[in-house]
Amino acid sequence: MDRFVSTYTNKIDAKGRVSIPAPFRAVLERDGYAGGIYCYPSLDAPALDAGGERLAKKIDGLLAGLPDYSNERDELSVALYGDVQILSIDGDGRIVLPEGLRQHADLQGSVTFVGLGDKFQMWEPGRFEERRGAARAKVQDHRKLFAAGSGRLGGDGDEGARE
Amino acid sequence: MDRFVSTYTNKIDAKGRVSIPAPFRAVLERDGYAGGIYCYPSLDAPALDAGGERLAKKIDGLLAGLPDYSNERDELSVALYGDVQILSIDGDGRIVLPEGLRQHADLQGSVTFVGLGDKFQMWEPGRFEERRGAARAKVQDHRKLFAAGSGRLGGDGDEGARE
DNA sequence: TGGTTCTTTATGGGCGTCAATGGATTCTTA
């Protein structure tokens, strides 16, 4: 497996260090680890997005689709690249979160790492719980669509009580 | 045979370990076992859903249709990937249930494994019995309707209590 | 068919390794 999956919560110590969950580190290494992770404020949430080389390439890909010197490209470049920080991972698998990033996500005592496949996010644990609740509600809404389309996943109507 | 069928109840030991029923393990191995099972809280029941690679691919399939970096994708990712835990299976066919998952399903002393074809669920035995009872009642209702229609009267002793 | 042996499973426990965390020490650079 080479995707970020699952959620973990780790502490920030007095120096602002946080351990990256070991499973995520494993993914990063497989992903062509170049000494650090790419990290930037999420565009639409009080959280940080982060990932390895694959994520960087995806961003490149997005920009490649837009014409050079277009307003759109400039804006996106700034939005995407402008706030990107490369955070180096120390010998013990920890990163230091710079003040700016920490502020955006309102991170203080601890951080929740959320695997999202190609990338992962870092959340203030409380806020993440809220978000998770909302996301679940949304999935419920979409369940009918899933069921109608690509086959059944997740909860199914019969509640498992069959024999 | 390559689907999860039947129900089994196993104990949780002092370390939080549970044996996965051997028949389920056999299915998992055939399913392209990659070192662990995918497990997440059921969206609409106090239970856990779990499965192997096949289940994981279904989740990927759901997300594959959505554009990168859309709000929608992020939200679904949170609910789908973010809630998923990969539980590794030890040499004796056991998994450890993390606190969060255990809470969702209210699991304490033992777990009932319920085969649902592509995946299986884990229930607190008492709760599962309730569900099963309710389901049976429904089945009975249906039977009465059938019986009234076709002449044959229900109400015999076995009450559909087979498995 | 009845009894016996062998295999598989579930379950409990011990132990070594690794990850997370906190603190100390060295290195850089202003």
Place this chain on the structure above:
DNA sequence: TAAGAATCCATTGACGCCCATAAAGAACCA
């Protein structure tokens, strides 16, 4: 030289891995 940053070291607790036991089931043989 002092402040901040990066590296190294130490502790603790969790987790993976191995073995032991017992019960249940299957296969086997008389």
